[in-house]
Amino acid sequence: MTDKPTDMPANKPTGKPSEHYSYKSEVREPIPAPVAAPALWNRNFRLFFVARAAAVFGEGMVPVALAAGLLGAGYPDSSVGYALGSWIGPFALFVVFGGVLADRFTARRMMILADVLRLPGAAVLAVSFATGGPPLWAVYALSAVSGVCAALFQPGVASTIPRIAPDVQRANAVLRVVESLMTMAGPAVAGLLVALSGAGAAFGVNGATFAVSALCLALMRIPAAPGDAAVRGSLRAEMAVGWREFRARSWLWGVIAIWTVYGLTVAGPMVPLTATLVTGDHGSAVYGTLMAVNGAGSAVGGLLALRLRPRRPLAAGAVALLGLPVNLLLLGSGVSVALLGVGQFLGGAAFAFWLVMWSTSVQTHVPQDALNRMHAYDVAGSLLMMAAGRALAGPVAEAVGAERVLLAGAGIAVLVVVALLVVRPIRTLPRV
Structure with missing residues (x-):
């Protein structure tokens, strides 16, 4: 008897099994059909x-x-x-x-x-x-x-x-x-x-x-x-539970703590000072056009976030934020309207991409039953600091000049990116 039958197909039993031939090895398991997402x-x-x-x-x-x-x-x-x-x-x-x-x-x-x-x-x-x-x-x-x-x-x-x-x-x-x-x-x-x-x-x-x-x-x-x-529990108890959930995630409160500095010194002053400088130098029509360009950049940033899926979303979003100091540098340097448009487009795209990475990270890493409270802490902290930044922008700009405030904001924006990348829980947070 040979090791392998020669008169029959390999997948058909001969009735004379040998040590090198196994019926079980020839059984084909059905391949499951792919499940559509x-x-x-x-x-x-x-x-x-x-x-x-x-x-x-x-x-x-x-x-x-x-x-x-x-x-x-x-x-x-x-x-x-x-x-x-x-x-x-x-x-x-x-x-x-x-x-x-x-x-x-x-x-x-x-x-x-x-x-x-x-x-x-x-x-x-x-x-x-x-x-x-x-x-x-x-x-x-x-x-x-x-x-x-x-x-x-x-x-x-x-x-x-x-x-x-x-x-x-x-x-x-x-x-x-x-x-x-x-x-x-x-x-x-x-x-x-x-x-x-x-x-x-x-x-x-x-x-x-x-x-x-x-x-x-x-x-x-x-x-x-x-x-x-x-x-x-009571409203107070629910707030306390939400605060404990918030404190338990170092990447979450770390980003928000860094972002409060950004809101006070960069994002808050940027809006009123941009309006003042651009309108004063080029007129309200140019300002409106630049805001539309910023919105177009935001749409492109969203489209990029639709295509790109980084393994470390917060790290990728932080790198993208480098488009914001470019915008601030151009605003504070008195460049042409065309370059101002480039800055607005980059700033809008950078912020939109970061926002998608941040929102997705929060929504996929925080438990569903605490997510509303976590988002509320985020919004409250960011908004209060931005409001304070807007209120202080006028007096500070009058004292040192709007251009200097914007240029200083560009430097702080770079430091914010560095801080986001240096803090390990933020930098290494994986995509879910």
């Missing part, structure tokens, strides 16, 4: 995409509508700043409570409630500006209410994405692109509406965007998470 554009994500697009579009209309309405009614220039400040103050103060409430009652419910509560205020402003102009106290009060509602809404954005999107980074990138586009479109449409029909029409459309957002969120069907049915 879940589609990003499922029903929930489509609805959330429309909700975010509508909300960001409506928010972008507010500064233009407020400025046109208040100045058109004969109020002083300072009233516009006070009205916007009436929004940002309550938002920064209440956003941490919004995170706790979103974890307690689910993010979707809080976002719907926030949109519904903002509808009457937008309607009142629309009618008031259409009929001659509301009293200042009413504008400030309604702006404050809108800020509180935004604080209830914002924490839920972070926790909703990982529950509806099979690919969190891709979802963040797609949303960043559309938010960048809506940030450009909102002020442009508001300016057109003000020119054609007055500030009341702009606030009317602003209210409609809240209705669209609330309707889309109400139509979503998000499966319950294990933490949704958990017994919750």
Whole structure:
């Protein structure tokens, strides 16, 4: 008997097994068919995409509508700043409570409630500006209410994405692109509406965007998470638990601590000083164009984040942030409008890419039942320092010059990148 049959196919038994021939070795296991990855554009994500697009579009209309309405009614220039400040103050103060409430009652419910509560205020402003102009106290009060509602809404954005999107980074990138586009479109449409029909029409459309957002969120069907049915403690206890979760992640609080310095010294002063310098040297039309270029850069940064998947997302995002000091250097050096546009494009792309890497890291590394509170701490810390930076930008610029403040900010921005890369938990945080 030979070691291998010669008269038969190798996969057919001869009835005379040998030590070198095994029936078992010839059995072919069925190869499982490849399983398609879940589609990003499922029903929930489509609805959330429309909700975010509508909300960001409506928010972008507010500064233009407020400025046109208040100045058109004969109020002083300072009233516009006070009205916007009436929004940002309550938002920064209440956003941490919004995170706790979103974890307690689910993010979707809080976002719907926030949109519904903002509808009457937008309607009142629309009618008031259409009929001659509301009293200042009413504008400030309604702006404050809108800020509180935004604080209830914002924490839920972070926790909703990982529950509806099979690919969190891709979802963040797609949303960043559309938010960048809506940030450009909102002020442009508001300016057109003000020119054609007055500030009341702009606030009317602003209210409609809240209705669209609330309707889309109400139509979503998000499966319950294990933490949704958990017994919750008091509001104070929930905040304490959130703080412990926050402190337990050195990469999380490390980034936020570094970012508070950035917000105070770089991001905060950059916005008002850019507006002052560019408008003073080149006019408001050039400033508007450069802001559109910045928005286009943000869209490109989102598209890059859609394609690139670094193994160390925070490290990659930190390297991308080097585009921001380039923008600041150009702003502080008195270069041509073309170079200013290059800087704005790089700055917008750099920040958008970092934001996607940061948001994805938080949403994939933080437990779902604490995510709203973590996001709220992030927003509160960053926003408060940015607000302080904006408030201090004017007096400091008057003392030393706006150009020097921007150039100093460029140096600090480089140090921020170095700090993000030096801190090991931040640099080595892996992609999930």
